[in-house]
Amino acid sequence: MNPELAQPVIDTHVILRDGDKLLFSQRGGPYGNGQWHMPSGKLDRDEPLTIGAARELLEETGVQVDPDHLRLAHVVHHRQNDEMERIGFFFEATEWSGEPVNREPEKCLGLEWFSVHDLPKDIIAYPKEGLLGYLHEQGGLTEHGWT
Numbered sequence: 001m002n003p004e005l006a007q008p009v010i011d012t013h014v015i016l017r018d019g020d021k022l023l024f025s026q027r028g029g030p031y032g033n034g035q036w037h038m039p040s041g042k043l044d045r046d047e048p049l050t051i052g053a054a055r056e057l058l059e060e061t062g063v064q065v066d067p068d069h070l071r072l073a074h075v076v077h078h079r080q081n082d083e084m085e086r087i088g089f090f091f092e093a094t095e096w097s098g099e100p101v102n103r104e105p106e107k108c109l110g111l112e113w114f115s116v117h118d119l120p121k122d123i124i125a126y127p128k129e130g131l132l133g134y135l136h137e138q139g140g141l142t143e144h145g146w147t
Helices: 049-061 124-133
Strands: 009-018 020-028 039-040 071-079 085-093 107-117 141-144
Touching: 009 049, 009 124, 020 049, 020 141, 039 049, 049 085, 071 124, 085 124
Parallel strands: 009 085, 071 141
Antiparallel strands: 009 020, 009 039, 020 107, 071 085
């Protein structure tokens, strides 16, 4: 018997934290339009996770973070639908350089800081699971979308 191997998309998410404030971006594309999430993106082939996370953060916000200063905060194994699953690695960044700006206006409606005590109500479900796992220290893994 030769089982079919999973081929999940690997995502990186950066929880940019300044005290009790977290940076969110508001989606402008068809997926999650108008909803909030943390800066994120897909890992490129032959790219280490922390380098991919730092690259995506820079591409989306102009903020530079040393990959060595990213702390793995949570992992989400997400079943998007019958054909697609994703594994999201959520990293915390508390040291960086630059001020966040929207560098992808075709994909992002804007960037905004929110207090950990007053998060936006309409966070996309998959990244919300990673964020809550991080904030509530629920262990290292959340499985989302599996029945």
